[in-house]
Amino acid sequence: MKNDLDPMNAGEIPEEILRKWEAKGISRRDFIKFCTTMTATLALPLTFVPQVAAALEDKRLPVIWVEYQSCSGDSEAFLRANQPTAAEIILDIISLEYAEVIMAAAGHQAEKSKWVAMEKYKGQYLLIVEGAIPTGENGAYCTIGGESAVESAKKLIKNAAATITVGTCASFGGLPAAAPNPTTAVGVRDLVPGATIVNLPGCPVNADNLTATLVHFLTFGKLPAVDVLGRPKFAYGKRIHDNCERRAHFDAGQYAESFDDAGHRQGHCLYKLGCKGPEAFHNCPTIRYNEGLSWPVMAGHGCIGCASPGFWDTMSPFYRRLPQVPGFGVEATADKIGLGLVGATAAAFAVHGVASAFRKGDAMESDKVKKEE
């Protein structure tokens, strides 16, 4: 195709679409930027830009955003999608029917609007879930308007066209589900197995990935392709370590050994400070947070693998490479224990050797031994 590499390709967006957005106060430059960013995030070729632009038109996709065991961090991350136009565009193309953090209504009025929206848009609305769902004690640990999160989530998921989980808590249980998981919290995929769902874990969710998922749904009418953990491949298909800007220092053998040493000042690899980039899958290095401003490793802190299931338990201690060996103290690392084991083995066999040397009557074929002159 002749337009594949043409940077002016975005010009193919029909003039009337650009005019329409301009009338809404969004400059054509910002709109084209948004469409190309979304197309690139979804790993689609640039020829899809006009299709994306057209899909954003006149779709008032009803969205219900519910929160359960959450810190509202994902809502905050989304609202801070700080190219102000990105939030404007997305709020323009969706119809946010219910979202606890930003809606004006409160109490029974708000509750009512949620269920009215559910009935009105049955099978058409997109459900966004934030926070884990506690299943212990019949769901008593989290109730909204007298109804448990378990009941409310099941109803909303069942009637939705599709469900997007934002953040690790809604996806895999996250922090509430970390050991010892006192409320028996679970993620959506464990609460309603088999539901049409896409997981956007991360702590918090990356607003660009959420926006891109919504744009994908609007453009193609379905959720993006996902990996075994239900995460979209466009955002979770590559290992952080393999796209990391500090990777060259890893291969070179240049590591920061503490947060104040020369290596750290020079931007060396954070591997020895416990970075979990080598076992974490997310597009942080390429898309970053806060509109490409920064991400943890760029800011000088190792990755903690926040988009992985059970990260609070399996990725900790955050400042060491390997998990704690069960049954040993805090200071005992696997390698210290291993070294002790090898030392003990060597000592035991040394003693055995001395004892065997003084042992009598067990040498074989003694009758056949000839003494040399």
Next chain:
Amino acid sequence: MLEIRYVWEIPVRVTHWINALAIVVLSITGLFIGFPYLIAGVDGGFVMGWIRFIHFVAAYVLTASMLARIYWMFAGNHHASWRAFLPWRTAEGRRNFIKMLRYYTFTGKQISYEVGHNPVAAVAYAGIFVLLIIQIVGGFALYAQYNPGGMMAASTAWILTLIDSQWLRLIHHAIMWLLAGFFINHVYSAALMDIKERNGTLSSIFSGYRYIEPKDL
């Protein structure tokens, strides 16, 4: 009358030494990968890059050698056979195992006289085979993470549904230390039995020959 018997065939000896070399190389490079104690200077280098490369090459060498040895468990002589590693299958094997264990623990004077592996050593080797297979399969599961859409990742994905990759890493370290402990045990026991049995145990892994008194069997 002492006899010279050809016990360890060429594939047994060759895979033994390839395994030994590969395990030493894998342990040294693996320790470095887990804890990079050498820090390259400001001008850099490719230290970790090379060490990982050597680790992965040695991993393929060990895998090939293990596959060859497993093939030889079915094609080789009865000392190389898989049956030789499971002495507990027969009553005689169980009896000899106890006898040998009592000798090692100073509670018995008689050893079980064998042409091939002694029964305690054979059980240890069976355990080592299992550990090496876990190490190989787990290692490739971790290695495959560089390309989650690839064939290697797809064929090892079942492992990571059973166990988180971080715990798998811990196991990868732990088994390395167990193998290091085994190494000490193995060299010591071979030397001990070489001295006590006077049958050329140590040299047999180079030559393949052992000196056997048929009357003792």
